[in-house]
Amino acid sequence: MSITGELRRASSTTETLGRGVRYQVVYDGSTLSTGGMVRVLAESVAHGEEARIFPQLPMKMVITDDERGFIALPAGDNDVDSVLVHPSLLLDALVALFTMVWETAVPAGAHGVDEDVDxxxxxxxxxxxxxxxxxxxxxxxxxxxxxxxxxxxxxxxxxxxxxxxxxxxxxxxxxxxxxx
Structure with missing residues (x-):
């Protein structure tokens, strides 16, 4: 996804967080090296997103209320293959994978190195x-x-x-x- 797409996603995420929807996001560490992504991450966390960083993720994945999953896998030459996953053993495995990665990932954005965060x-x-x-x-x-x-x-x-x-x-x- 382009940076523009990520910035647009952050805007809609902020609106959704404002409505009380809970987000847990694991960011691929390599994506944070692209311009603007650290700012997007910081803004999302400031609005209530729970975020963590993992050095390298094998795919992009979205899970909604343990009822649906969406997987995007690189297909080469900037193409992406995607799969919508309905309730199944595969969705259960994706939820377990997310949980495992979440537990081992590093929390994004320290809660302040000193008491007064400048x-x-x-x-x-x-x-x-x-x-x-x-x-x-x-x-x-x-x-x-x-x-x-x-x-x-x-x-x-x-x-x-x-x-x-x-x-x-x-x-x-x-x-x-x-x-x-």
């Missing part, structure tokens, strides 16, 4: 989420629209604050503190 700590929250999702530095630079030096400096600052010697330890310590 622009700097919001960037740190997004940085921690992207690091925990397994995104490369190049993908993080594109996703957050910052320079490679900014990413390196922010990661270093976070490691110093928490006493972490590696990025893995940084993510673990951030999770222990409830920053993720």
């Amino acid at each position: 622009e700097a700590s919001a960037l740190e929250g997004h940085l921690l989420s992207t690091l925990s999702a397994g995104m490369t530095d190049a993908a993080i630079v594109r996703a957050l629209a910052v320079s490679p030096r900014t990413v390196a400096r922010r990661v270093g600052n976070l490691q110093d604050r928490l006493g972490a010697r590696s990025r893995f330890q940084l993510a673990a310590l951030a999770a222990q503190r409830g920053w993720l």
Whole structure:
């Protein structure tokens, strides 16, 4: 789906969230490196979407109230094959797959690195989420629209604050503190 489509989806999602519909969304970490997607994700979460990030998802899938599913699989050359799934063992398997991915995915958008969330700590929250999702530095630079030096400096600052010697330890310590 194009960025325009994703932005349009975010707008309709916001309206639907306003009507009390609950969304649980797992974002593919690689899609967050495309322009504007981190902003879309942050806006959706701010409006009540429950979102998590998984490093790499094999397909796009929508499940509605455990009654219907929709799967979109890449078919090559930018084509997509899609399947509508009605109540069946396949739908039960898709719900189980979603649940498994949801439980292992990283919560999107830290709840604030410090008590007062300013622009700097919001960037740190997004940085921690992207690091925990397994995104490369190049993908993080594109996703957050910052320079490679900014990413390196922010990661270093976070490691110093928490006493972490590696990025893995940084993510673990951030999770222990409830920053993720």
